[in-house]
Amino acid sequence: MENGIHFISGLPRSGSTLLAGILRQNPRFHAMMTSPLGSIYMAMQVAVSRKNEAAVFIDEAQKRALLSGVFPNYYGGIHREKVVFDTNRLWCTKLPALADHFPNAKIICCVRNISWIMDSIERLVRRNILDLSAIFGFDPGGTVYTRVNRLAVSDGMVGYALDALREAFFGEQADRLILVEYAALTRRPAETMARVYDFIGEAQFDHDFDHVEYSADEFDAPLGSPGLHTVRRKVEFIERPTILPPELFRRFEADAFWTNPESNIHNVAVVRHAE
Template sequence: MSFHFITGLPRSGSTLLAALLRQNPRFHADMTSGLGSLVSGAMQIMSPGGDVGSTVSEKQRKDILRGLFDNYYQSLTDRPVVVDTNRQWASRMTLINRLFPEARVIACVRDLSWVVDSLELQVRNNPYHFTRLFGPNNQGTVFGRAEALMGHDALIGRAYTGLKEAFYGEHSASLLVIEYDLLAKAPQKIMPLVYKFLGEPDYAHDFENVEYDAPEYDEALGVSGLHKVRPKVEFLSRRTILPPDLFKRFQGMEFWRDLNATQANVITTKPANSEENSTDDLR
């Protein structure tokens, strides 16, 4: 069993990508798993000052963490390629590299203004209760909710800074960044590039019949429909529901479009002086 990983920003296509990959009989892919939390918990216990920090060797730590991955999926799938999804993998690139030197990490991204907009839309689609995405002091207005999301250790802010770390880090060559708009508009062009990056043979996907939903998980968060994927892969253009000043506040933060200080592979729109999208090849 080989492992790869999906990470990136919320509301940026990670569930869609997993839903597409799981059409391939070689791949097991899903929404965010509990593996990231298990790994973090084990690392905490084995760290200096932890419950067993002084009783386990470096090799034991590595073996235990590697064993978590193998054992987590042993009874879940017999497919040879596992793609685990968790936003924290972006900030665990060194760990991934040490445990799985051949692993690749795919980060799904999107203009931050539209990430905030998409989450706000989900909140408004569930008007009869508060969501667990926010604390009790941040349920009042869209301005408070947006600021809460962008906090350093909050849903968007933590994912954004973790991805930035991966993008400029020493293991960036094993990272592929995909912009949501391009995946939604041209999946038939993007998926072959994904397989090329993973070193896997191409697969004929059905982009008209994609299935994924996690109603129980979403209802527990108080955001029904958060992980529901529409059957047809397409980009639906609409006006933002954010006030103009709030929408503008988060524009221009797409660091992944500057390729000068990274070895990461990026599938993104080209700079403003280009009229084409960079979907023809990996960087």
């Protein structure tokens, strides 16, 4: 981690695993799917908080050292000489702390129309018809409506990530963000990656977008969601009709706040296919 750290965050099913698969082609970089570092960081926050009665003996400097120390302690012996990209949807909620720990760090937020995120998750459920998914608590009795509702609430898989993204987008450290739309990454990967490299201040790299490989079968199988983090070999956008009922698909039409220039009060960098 001697060459720095950046973060991948944003919305689920929006290209974060694909982005990691592309970035890891660069021998200077380390990137993968969601790491345990976010959970470790939150556990350390609890340990140094007043919830721990002995934390009264931890001063501000010690607290900062303990919290920032989880990053080099996790990555230091593994990827000491690489630029690290750590992935977790919760990083958008920790932007002030990350800015304090790593003044040069950026966050790449993968985003997508919420309706298509819901469609993608439902498509995964229907593809694994013999498995129950941990995404829905291994519940065998749900419908597409109950599944979408569970995803959309503020502590649901999609709702939480969307609220976290809003928090970062409208926060004081918003200049550290770049939002990358799934359509831009899959339709114009070379141009999109060039924008990402410019934003993080790295030299451009010639990626092979016809041979991107990444999977995490050992993680996905216990969740009852095989293929959740499998990347297709070729980066491409595949047109398809939605499998959601029409009124359910239309429910989230107004949630893509990053597409409205008037909402972008901090001039956050946004890479869109529509540009």
